[in-house]
Amino acid sequence: MGWGDLCSYGHPTQECGEIDKMVAEGMRFTQWYSADSLCSPSRAALLTGRLPIRVGVWGGERVFANDGSGGLPKNETTIAEVLKDAGYATGMVGKWHLGINEFLPGDGRHLPHHHGFDFVGTNLPFTNHWACDESKVHLAHPNPIKCFLYWNATLVQQPFRHDNLTASFLQDSVAFIHSNKDTPFFLYLSFAHMHTDMFSAPRFRETSRRGRYGDGLRELDWAVGEVLKTLVSLQIQHRTLVIFLSDHGGHLEICTEGGSNGILKGGKASTWDGGLRVPGIAWWPGVVAPGQVSQHLVSSMDVFQTAAELAGVTPPKDRIYDGKSLVPILLEKAPAVPTSKLPPSPRTLFHYCSDRLMAVRYGEYKAHFYSMELPTNYTEHCPSGVPKVEYYTSFDCYGPHITHHEPPLLYNIDRDPGELYPLPVGQYDEVIANILAAKLQHQASLVPGKAQCKETSTTLQPCCNPPFCYCNYKPASHR
Amino acid sequence: MGWGDLCSYGHPTQECGEIDKMVAEGMRFTQWYSADSLCSPSRAALLTGRLPIRVGVWGGERVFANDGSGGLPKNETTIAEVLKDAGYATGMVGKWHLGINEFLPGDGRHLPHHHGFDFVGTNLPFTNHWACDESKVHLAHPNPIKCFLYWNATLVQQPFRHDNLTASFLQDSVAFIHSNKDTPFFLYLSFAHMHTDMFSAPRFRETSRRGRYGDGLRELDWAVGEVLKTLVSLQIQHRTLVIFLSDHGGHLEICTEGGSNGILKGGKASTWDGGLRVPGIAWWPGVVAPGQVSQHLVSSMDVFQTAAELAGVTPPKDRIYDGKSLVPILLEKAPAVPTSKLPPSPRTLFHYCSDRLMAVRYGEYKAHFYSMELPTNYTEHCPSGVPKVEYYTSFDCYGPHITHHEPPLLYNIDRDPGELYPLPVGQYDEVIANILAAKLQHQASLVPGKAQCKETSTTLQPCCNPPFCYCNYKPASHR
Numbered sequence: 001m002g003w004g005d006l007c008s009y010g011h012p013t014q015e016c017g018e019i020d021k022m023v024a025e026g027m028r029f030t031q032w033y034s035a036d037s038l039c040s041p042s043r044a045a046l047l048t049g050r051l052p053i054r055v056g057v058w059g060g061e062r063v064f065a066n067d068g069s070g071g072l073p074k075n076e077t078t079i080a081e082v083l084k085d086a087g088y089a090t091g092m093v094g095k096w097h098l099g100i101n102e103f104l105p106g107d108g109r110h111l112p113h114h115h116g117f118d119f120v121g122t123n124l125p126f127t128n129h130w131a132c133d134e135s136k137v138h139l140a141h142p143n144p145i146k147c148f149l150y151w152n153a154t155l156v157q158q159p160f161r162h163d164n165l166t167a168s169f170l171q172d173s174v175a176f177i178h179s180n181k182d183t184p185f186f187l188y189l190s191f192a193h194m195h196t197d198m199f200s201a202p203r204f205r206e207t208s209r210r211g212r213y214g215d216g217l218r219e220l221d222w223a224v225g226e227v228l229k230t231l232v233s234l235q236i237q238h239r240t241l242v243i244f245l246s247d248h249g250g251h252l253e254i255c256t257e258g259g260s261n262g263i264l265k266g267g268k269a270s271t272w273d274g275g276l277r278v279p280g281i282a283w284w285p286g287v288v289a290p291g292q293v294s295q296h297l298v299s300s301m302d303v304f305q306t307a308a309e310l311a312g313v314t315p316p317k318d319r320i321y322d323g324k325s326l327v328p329i330l331l332e333k334a335p336a337v338p339t340s341k342l343p344p345s346p347r348t349l350f351h352y353c354s355d356r357l358m359a360v361r362y363g364e365y366k367a368h369f370y371s372m373e374l375p376t377n378y379t380e381h382c383p384s385g386v387p388k389v390e391y392y393t394s395f396d397c398y399g400p401h402i403t404h405h406e407p408p409l410l411y412n413i414d415r416d417p418g419e420l421y422p423l424p425v426g427q428y429d430e431v432i433a434n435i436l437a438a439k440l441q442h443q444a445s446l447v448p449g450k451a452q453c454k455e456t457s458t459t460l461q462p463c464c465n466p467p468f469c470y471c472n473y474k475p476a477s478h479r
Numbered sequence: 480m481g482w483g484d485l486c487s488y489g490h491p492t493q494e495c496g497e498i499d500k501m502v503a504e505g506m507r508f509t510q511w512y513s514a515d516s517l518c519s520p521s522r523a524a525l526l527t528g529r530l531p532i533r534v535g536v537w538g539g540e541r542v543f544a545n546d547g548s549g550g551l552p553k554n555e556t557t558i559a560e561v562l563k564d565a566g567y568a569t570g571m572v573g574k575w576h577l578g579i580n581e582f583l584p585g586d587g588r589h590l591p592h593h594h595g596f597d598f599v600g601t602n603l604p605f606t607n608h609w610a611c612d613e614s615k616v617h618l619a620h621p622n623p624i625k626c627f628l629y630w631n632a633t634l635v636q637q638p639f640r641h642d643n644l645t646a647s648f649l650q651d652s653v654a655f656i657h658s659n660k661d662t663p664f665f666l667y668l669s670f671a672h673m674h675t676d677m678f679s680a681p682r683f684r685e686t687s688r689r690g691r692y693g694d695g696l697r698e699l700d701w702a703v704g705e706v707l708k709t710l711v712s713l714q715i716q717h718r719t720l721v722i723f724l725s726d727h728g729g730h731l732e733i734c735t736e737g738g739s740n741g742i743l744k745g746g747k748a749s750t751w752d753g754g755l756r757v758p759g760i761a762w763w764p765g766v767v768a769p770g771q772v773s774q775h776l777v778s779s780m781d782v783f784q785t786a787a788e789l790a791g792v793t794p795p796k797d798r799i800y801d802g803k804s805l806v807p808i809l810l811e812k813a814p815a816v817p818t819s820k821l822p823p824s825p826r827t828l829f830h831y832c833s834d835r836l837m838a839v840r841y842g843e844y845k846a847h848f849y850s851m852e853l854p855t856n857y858t859e860h861c862p863s864g865v866p867k868v869e870y871y872t873s874f875d876c877y878g879p880h881i882t883h884h885e886p887p888l889l890y891n892i893d894r895d896p897g898e899l900y901p902l903p904v905g906q907y908d909e910v911i912a913n914i915l916a917a918k919l920q921h922q923a924s925l926v927p928g929k930a931q932c933k934e935t936s937t938t939l940q941p942c943c944n945p946p947f948c949y950c951n952y953k954p955a956s957h958r
Contacts, residue, residue: 007772010489010741012509012756013893016772024503024770030491209774209843209893256894262489262742277491291503293486293495295688364688382900414492414688415735421861 001194002250003277004262005217011260013209015218018225019244022283026242027292027330031413032280033349033361034248034300035322037269038062038395039195040097040453041352042247042300047078047098047115047188049304049315049323051350056449057098058354062269062395063453064099064110066126066146067461070452071099071110077316079307080116080186086311089180091119093172094190099452100125101460108153117188119179120152121172122475124160125462129197134162135212137198137386144469148462151475155464158471162199165192168475170223174230181234186307189227193220196251196258196268213257228283238286241310241330245300246278253375255382265419269395270372271351271358272419282330289333297347297361302326320445322350348438353397355448359408362435365428366419367408369439373401407432480673481729482756483741484696490739492688494697497704501723501762506771506809511759512828512840513727513779514801516748517541517874518674519576519932520831521726521779526557526577526594526667528783528794528802530829535928536577537833541748541874542932543578543589545605545625546940549931550578550589556795558786559595559665565790568659570598572651573669578931579604580939587632596667598658599631600651601954603639604941608676613641614691616677616865623948627941630954634943637950641678644671647954649702653709660713665786668706672699675730675737675747692736707762717765720789720809724779725757732854734861744898748874749851750830750837751898761809768812776826776840781805799924801829827917832876834927838887839914844907845898846887846914852880886911 003009007016008023035045040063041052048055055076057064064070072078080090092112099110112120125148132147133139147159173189192199198212200219208214224244231237250259252267252274266272280298282288301323308315309325324347349361359368375381396402410423410432464471482488486495487502514524519542520531527534535552536543543549551557559569571591578589591599604627611626612618626638652668671678672695679694683701687693703723710716729738731746731753738746745751759777761767780802787794788804803826828840838847854860875881889902889911943950 004489004742010483012742012896013774015774020772211894214894255900260742260897263483263491263739293499295492295494379900383903415690415693417491418739421734421858424862 001217001246001279002259002261002267003246003264003274003279004260005194005250006279009279010262014214015208017218017221018228019221019281022224022228022242022244022281025285025290026281026283027288027294029280029282029294029296029298031295031297032245032278032300033276033298034246034278036352037248037271037275039095039247040064043096043098043190044072044076045322046245046247046300046303047072047080048076049079049301049321050076050319051301051322051352053352053355053446053448054320054322056452058352058448058453059451060454060456062354062397064097064126065453065456066100066128066148067456068099068453069102069455069457069460071102072115073449073452074114078115079304080112080188082116082304082308082313082315083184083186083311084116084118086313087184088311089119089176089183089185090117091121091173091176091180091185092117092188092190093121093123093176094169094188095124095127095192095195096190097124097126100462105460105462111150111153113153119176121176122165122168123150123152124148124192125150127192127195129192129195129199132159132162133198135198145461145463148464154473155462155471156473156475158462158464158469162192163201165199166201166219166223170226173227177227177230177234181236184311191220191223193217194246194259196254198257211256213259237284240284241287241306242283243303244279244281244283245303247300248278249273249275253381253387255387257386263418266372266374270374271353271368272371272374273366273413273417276351282326284330288330292333294329294332296329297349297363298326298329299323299349306330348442350439350442355451356397357439357443358397360435360439361413362431362438364412364414365431365435366411366413367432367435368405368411369408371403371405371409373403408435480696480725480758481738481740481746482725482743482753482758483739484673484729485758488758489741493693494687496697496700497707498700498723498760501703501707501721501760504764504769505760505762506767506773508759508761508773508775508777510774510776511724511757511779512755512777513725513757515831516727516750516754518574518726519543522575522577522669523551523555524801525724525726525779525782526551526559527555528558528780528800529555529798530780530801530831532831532834532925532927533799533801535931537831537927537932538930539932539935541833541876543576543605544932544935545579545607545627546935547578547932548581548934548936548939550581551594552928552931553593557594558783559591559667561595561783561787561792561794562663562665562790563595563597565792566663567790568598568655568662568664569596570600570652570655570659570664570666571596571669572600572602572655572666573648574603574606574671574674575669576603576605579941584939584941590629590632592632598655600655601644601647602629602631603627603671604629606671606674608671608674608678611638611641612677614677624940624942627943633952634941634950635952635954637941637943637948641671642680644678645680645698645702649705652706656706656709656713660715663790670699670702672696673725673738675733677736690735692738716763719763720766720785721762722782723758723760723762724782726779728752728754728756732860732866734866736865742897745851745853749853750832750847751850751853752845752892752896755830761805763809767809771812773808773811775808776828776842777805777808778802778828785809827921829918829921834930835876836918836922837876839918840892841910841914841917843891843893844910844914845890845892846911847884847890848887850882850884850888852882887914
């Protein structure tokens with residue numbers, strides 16, 4: 001989902017809904033950054049609190065393939081593992097995309113139950129929604145090879161159907177919450193929406209002014225609302241922090257079907273802010289004050305440290321964490337009208353494309369050492385808002401579409417959030433010197449993890465019924 | 480002010496403030512259109528409920544000049560006149576820009592007291608903020624010829640100073656409200672902010688993350704808050720509708736100092752949505768439900784009919800009105816989460832540049848018959864976000880920078896609010912036929928008013944102390 005897709009983030013025609021109510025009751029972040037502009041590295045960083053380059057989720061196509069042997073390394077500690085040790089029930093439902101099999105077809109050694117999740121419901125170990133499109137707008141038929149649904153570690157549907165997908169995720173999530181209402185619990189619910197896709201259950205179709213993209217958002221919105229209502233109905237909302245996040249920005253090349261990044265430049269796959277900045281909402285009635293807007297610079301990697309602090313556990317001390325606890329910000333009850341300028345967040349964030357350090361966000365500034373070229377003519381590319389070519393990608397982090405900037409291209413993001421006006425060379429030497437020092441310090445500490453996204457082997461392709469790879473079982477939970 | 484300038488409209492670093500509290504307590508419109516993309520015609524239409532072309536506020540530079548003889552014609556009926564007849568006290572403070580003198584220097588025949596305003600406080604009959612810039616960023620010294628302050632019909636300061644300007648507007652407004660708290664009243668308070676300018680009172684300087692533009696917005700925000708607090712302290716908020724509006728979109732050519740139009744294309748002076756769509760907020764505690772977001776297509780011209788309906792008066796029947804009463808929308812208490820798609824607003828809006836009909840908004844669609852070329856390279860034009868040239872304008876409605884579209888360039892604004900993806904020719908014939916029919920019907924009814932913005936005469940130049948044109952009196956109210 002793009003930074004600008006929600007009514008409360010400024011979209012003029014997306015219907016206001018449950019997520020916007022969540023915003024009104026909680027805290028909306030305007031400068032929440034994902035750790036990466038693609039799915040697998042972003043999720044690895046969210047769950048471990050560490051940059052994807054450290055964790056090893058980089059290389060190849062920057063994401064895990066359906067037939068890959070790589071996955072989130074076992075020596076990485078996830079939020080689920082940390083919280084499980086602290087007595088939390090842990091559950092995972094929805095899109096995983098952090099690896100499937102490692103050595104043998106069906107060994108499932110990278111699946112969520114190996115990463116601290118006791119309960120794993122309906123899940124998509126891998127998705128490429130373009131290949132799974134049932135709308136017949138972009139494809140005649142979904143490709144079963146790339147579109148498979150698991151229940152825990154069992155392949156139950158290939159190709160999966162979208163009609164009941166969100167409802168199944170919700171059903172499993174609500175069941176998990178009900179089962180664990182009397183104990184501390186952690187649920188990682190990861191929707192298939194809004195991954196540059198164009199599906200929704202029938203009852204949400206043609207319910208949005210924005211068309212198919214908006215229909216899907218309305219389904220997602222409904223499901224988020226149901227989760228919150230479950231917490232309220234069980235009266236456990238006062239001891240439950242809910243964080244709503246996107247994994248990266250909208251896919252601009254998909255035109256009106258790729259979502260809106262608001263005024264931010266670029267989108268998915270790039271290190272322009274449109275690729276990295278995401279909606280980020282915290283909801284915790286009675287603790288997080290309602291109607292707050294936080295302009296602090298924060299990262300999805302902060303969720304790990306936040307969870308650890310709230311659970312009172314100390315994360316492993318043998319590694320570097322890139323996140324910081326959000327607890328002080330969440331408890332902050334900012335005055336409705338600040339009386340003076342808030343200092344720019346002193347935070348420094350490192351923006352990578354695979355193993356290449358592309359840009360550094362440093363307080364109000366952002367320095368691009370490398371930047372990715374953007375398509376110049378969306379109008380021609382997108383007759384009536386639908387892309388001409390089946391799939392446009394700019395995933396590669398090396399090549400002629402990458403520009404090296406020496407000195408770095410510098411922007412003041414607070415004043416120029418659209419990255420439109422590079423600051424004049426020679427007038428910001430001190431800022432650049434500080435950024436270079438921070439970059440050197442960071443790089444000196446960096447031990448890249450072994451690239452996990454490179455390893456593929458056709459023998460590892462999940463297939464429920466070889467050689468046909470078609471099936472439709474009832475998930476175990478629903479029997 | 481641009482559509483995207485406020486925290487509640489999605490700006491990521493503009494400080495949230497009093498206007499955003501007004502939004503939380505009232506109704507935020509996402510599709511509120513000004514009747515024009517420049518100041519004088521927009522204000523003429525707001526006050527009369529009629530298109531500027533009918534009213535005669537067109538021609539020349541599209542705005543009234545400091546030495547002009549034209550003004551809002553006397554045979555036009557303003558909101559103030561209608562409400563005065565209904566027993567309302569009427570007051571005006573701030574920027575006027577609808578004419579000054581007509582025949583003789585100092586005759587003041589176009590000033591607000593000739594248009595139904597009983598009380599007229601500190602006011603700017605004309606402004607060109609670039610010429611009045613005291614920041615020394617764009618000009619060495621303000622030009623006294625173009626920068627003069629009135630109190631009622633008396634020139635009191637030339638060139639005027641910005642330091643105390645907003646505070647004076649506020650002081651006069653609060654005094655008017657206090658004087659009339661026991662009677663129905665109408666106040667037209669028109670700030671000098673945020674007209675592509677870069678001033679604020681000293682105590683607001685360097686208080687915004689966004690720099691000078693944000694500082695100014697913080698001063699404006701403070702003043703709006705003081706007005707609302709006055710109503711609450713007098714306990715008259717339940718019988719007072721407050722509407723907050725901008726007169727047109729932000730001036731893109733001024734780079735970071737021109738404001739943000741959010742995801743909308745283009746800005747001030749153009750008929751792209753960035754020029755026409757504005758923040759529009761309605762606040763009326765106890766009547767307008769809090770936290771509402773309206774995506775209805777509405778116009779600044781609707782304020783006239785709204786005021787008439789609320790006051791129970793019938794506007795003159797001898798003329799065509801382009802506005803509609805907003806009362807049904809204001810009283811609407813929309814469900815927080817609509818269960819199905821809201822129908823596109825059936826409204827048709829006609830977008831002019833001077834006397835040229837450029838575009839027609841028709842429900843969810845917008846057809847451009849003519850479009851204005853946009854600058855292609857803001858980066859080069861705006862080193863570090865400040866424009867290179869002293870003043871860039873694209874006011875002209877005729878010339879080689881205007882493209883004629885036959886068939887019209889058609890967009891679906893609900894799905895493509897950024898006007899990025901023209902719909903394919905030949906697939907929307909029925910929509911275009913409907914738009915052409917509406918256009919013909921509109922044009923058949925149209926009797927253009929005589930162009931009022933053309934007439935200038937150097938003898939009419941306001942000058943308090945000829946030939947020096949420098950003065951600084953205490954306004955009458957403050958003596």
